[in-house]
Amino acid sequence: MTVLEKNNKTEIEKMIAGEEFVVDDHFRKVEDRTYDLMLKFNNTGDRKYLEEMLLDTPENLVLRPPFYCAFAENIKLGKNVYINFNCSFLALAPIEIGDKTWIAPNVQIYTPNHEIDPDKRLATNSASAKFVKIGNNCWIGGGSIILGGVTIGDGVTIGAGSVVTRDIPARSIAVGSPCRVIKSF
Numbered sequence: 273m274t275v276l277e278k279n280n281k282t283e284i285e286k287m288i289a290g291e292e293f294v295v296d297d298h299f300r301k302v303e304d305r306t307y308d309l310m311l312k313f314n315n316t317g318d319r320k321y322l323e324e325m326l327l328d329t330p331e332n333l334v335l336r337p338p339f340y341c342a343f344a345e346n347i348k349l350g351k352n353v354y355i356n357f358n359c360s361f362l363a364l365a366p367i368e369i370g371d372k373t374w375i376a377p378n379v380q381i382y383t384p385n386h387e388i389d390p391d392k393r394l395a396t397n398s399a400s401a402k403f404v405k406i407g408n409n410c411w412i413g414g415g416s417i418i419l420g421g422v423t424i425g426d427g428v429t430i431g432a433g434s435v436v437t438r439d440i441p442a443r444s445i446a447v448g449s450p451c452r453v454i455k456s457f
Contacts, residue, residue: 306344314338365401370408383420
């Protein structure tokens with residue numbers, strides 16, 4: 273990609289690509305669309321709002337309200353996914369969840385990163401985001417937090433209350449804060 277191509281991207285295109293972006297008016301309009309649909313879904317439970325919000329609702333998806341998210345169009349769900357109530361997905365970068373994965377209540381997935389130096393954060397109003405990928409046939413325990421840039425392999429169980437800050441290999445059990453593998457099979 274040339275410098276010119278990079279500079280011609282919208283802030284949302286930069287965000288999805290994992291590049292630094294600035295929150296602009298278009299960003300807020302897209303964010304507000306998701307927020308409005310999320311409120312309608314949470315207040316009514318009507319699946320039509322969920323389908324409009326996610327853009328693609330796979331076969332046998334169960335998603336229990338309330339559900340909180342930003343940029344729902346960046347959430348890709350596999351078949352037979354179950355997401356219990358009170359989950360929060362901040363999908364500024366893509367979040368991909370594989371087939372037959374179950375997510376317990378109060379799970380949080382955060383893709384955004386912000387400048388840690390407060391002076392720079394205030395001066396730039398910029399952020400970046402990193403994808404999250406969760407494989408097939410996983411179980412994410414209640415109250416777990418998954419941070420951006422993490423890949424969780426197929427067949428993984430994440431213990432309740434874990435904070436996942438790094439990749440978890442397939443067919444393992446991982447727990448704790450920070451989350452670590454305690455068993456592989």
